Amino acid sequence: MEKRRRSVCAVAAVALVAAMLSLGEAAAYGGGGMSPDYYKTTCPQLEDIVLKEVTRKKNETIVTIPAVLRLFFHDCLVNGCDASVLIASRSADAEKNSPDDDSLAGDGYDTVNRVKAAVEQKCPGVVSCADILALAARDVVHLASGPYWTVELGRLDGLVSKASDVEGKLPDPDMHVKELTDIFYRSGLSQRDMVALSGAHTVGFAHCSRFTKRLYNYSSTVKLDPSFNPEYAKRLMEACPPDVGPTIAVNMDPFSPVVFDNIYYQNLKNGFGLFTSDQVLYAEGVSRKTVEEFAESEPRFFQAFVESMMKVGRLGVKTGNGGEIRRDCTAFNH
Numbered sequence: 001m002e003k004r005r006r007s008v009c010a011v012a013a014v015a016l017v018a019a020m021l022s023l024g025e026a027a028a029y030g031g032g033g034m035s036p037d038y039y040k041t042t043c044p045q046l047e048d049i050v051l052k053e054v055t056r057k058k059n060e061t062i063v064t065i066p067a068v069l070r071l072f073f074h075d076c077l078v079n080g081c082d083a084s085v086l087i088a089s090r091s092a093d094a095e096k097n098s099p100d101d102d103s104l105a106g107d108g109y110d111t112v113n114r115v116k117a118a119v120e121q122k123c124p125g126v127v128s129c130a131d132i133l134a135l136a137a138r139d140v141v142h143l144a145s146g147p148y149w150t151v152e153l154g155r156l157d158g159l160v161s162k163a164s165d166v167e168g169k170l171p172d173p174d175m176h177v178k179e180l181t182d183i184f185y186r187s188g189l190s191q192r193d194m195v196a197l198s199g200a201h202t203v204g205f206a207h208c209s210r211f212t213k214r215l216y217n218y219s220s221t222v223k224l225d226p227s228f229n230p231e232y233a234k235r236l237m238e239a240c241p242p243d244v245g246p247t248i249a250v251n252m253d254p255f256s257p258v259v260f261d262n263i264y265y266q267n268l269k270n271g272f273g274l275f276t277s278d279q280v281l282y283a284e285g286v287s288r289k290t291v292e293e294f295a296e297s298e299p300r301f302f303q304a305f306v307e308s309m310m311k312v313g314r315l316g317v318k319t320g321n322g323g324e325i326r327r328d329c330t331a332f333n334h
Ligand code: HEM
Pocket: 065, 066, 067, 069, 070, 073, 103, 104, 105, 171, 172, 173, 174, 175, 180, 194, 197, 198, 200, 201, 203, 204, 205, 206, 207, 208, 210, 275, 277
């Protein structure tokens, strides 16, 4: 739409050049008029401020890393990257109140709120919460020794946040490859994107309830999911006995839980996938080649992860009247 509007220009030659430029821009930087230079004049220190505040928070708690990364994913998959997941509603009917979002760690929200406060001091009223979350997600991956990438900016904050919009948009840990592929596909993401993005489970925690079915009640005929490495299953049973409370969580990557690396994929090859949705990526044939590729080559995983994260960052971007620059990331302006 942006492209078409620009090419209806009075001077034909200028219009042609403008259209070509905007096409090139669109190819390189995605739609919606986003660009890495979006705040170049209005908030030149933006990226330094974000990195400083994210680092400060990460120095306080390592949970910052997985919490921010997951928050970004959940925001973007539900009605686009528009910070709608950050809205706090008094009647508890906002996106974050959905059961699918109830385990999003508070440290993710806290990180964005702190960055926003610091940004508002230097550049009041110009930087969206959606862009702050996108930058923070890039920074936490890099702080955990993962890849670095240039973040496209220019997202506005959304005007809608409803718990009822979440259902069916986010993947479930009990899903198999076909269902996972379908759910990502609905957001314009390929199966390869899905496999690459699942590599985010190289950091962070999961509550026992998300996978105990695989340990104690897999099917009517077998109690233990046979795709588990037996030693790993034993350790998980110790950490998560059948009567375990709702607060107990385990590392999702038992070997390098705070480093963003490709060990997640090596784990899958050895039966150390925590969720059904992790283990099936290797256990079921269709996506196994991609798992093997990423297990073998960290650079290839990193490259694919970056490309997929940039795709995620372009989902449902709001522009014009479709959004605003929130003053407070947890509330609409009006
Ligand atoms: C492929 C389908 C996916 C499924 C089924 C899934 C599901 C889950 C579940 C159930 C948890 C544990 C939540 C808890 O118990 O508290 C979790 C954690 C996490 N997920 Fe995913 N996820 C998927 C993809 C992704 C993607 C694409 C990303 C980011 C790019 C991501 C990032 C994370 C992170 C970082 C954590 C750890 C959160 C923390 O420690 O606070 N996940 N995921």
